[in-house]
Amino acid sequence: MGVGNLLKESLGLTRKHIIIIAPPVIVSFIVGGLSIVVIGMRMTAMEPDVMGKLGEGMPDLIYVKSVLSIVGWVFYGFAQGMVASMMVELEDKGQTSIGFGFGRANEMIISLMVSGFIIGALLLLGFTFMLFIIPGLIVAFIFIFTFVVIMFEKRGPIDAMKRSVQIVRSNLSDTFKLFAAIIGIGFFLMFFSVILSKLSLIGILSSMALTGAYMGYTYVVFVKAYQKFKEEGRGFPRG
Secondary structure (H helix, E strand, O other): OOHHHHHHHHHHHHHHOHHHHHHHHHHHHHHHHHHHHHHHHHHHHOOOOOHHHHHHHHHHHHHHHHHHHHHHHHHHHHHHHHHHHHHHHHHHHOOOOHHHHHHHHHHOHHHHHHHHHHHHHHHHHHHHHOOOHHHHHHHHHHOOOHHHHHHHHOOOHHHHHHHHHHHHHHOHHHHHHHHHHHHHHHHHHHHHHHHHHOOOHHHHHHHHHHHHHHHHHHHHHHHHHHHHHHHHOOOOOOO
């Protein structure tokens, strides 16, 4: 599998059918808005002019941000299920809709959201509490196909996570290259996202849109990779 070609194919697909990345963009606005409101309320309740009280409020603020992070992954998990469903309809009919994606993802809503919760918690542990980025990257890498497996193979959360590990192991080299490229693109876009969020309300909204579009593009890449691996029979039973 040519990783570069797959990335280009995925980009071409998202540019031609931009509606396919609408679910994660919508989720990005929902999660971003929720974060602004909740964290803003929490910051207002703190006393910035009294260092003692500010220090006492920091653990609560960290807790709130942690919860929001996991909630975000629950919603993004559902959005990824929608993208996978919309890609199937797009291949079958040449067009798709948000309604179709929502309906199909809703059939697996429990598995998608439970998986999102588990993976979100593991990522939070790996990226934040362990104060070291490598564990978080490992979690993201080995469970990269979890939501795709849920939609395409109709598996439960734990079974889908195990299946993702199996697919990654069977396609380790290509998956690693793909994952490294996605992470590289993510860090590049994160730089612009941070700058945009510092500008104004328009900048914040643009940052949310950019984050959602990036997430949507990665979902398309994951689905395309899964389909390629299945065609080549790597990590999939023959026949």
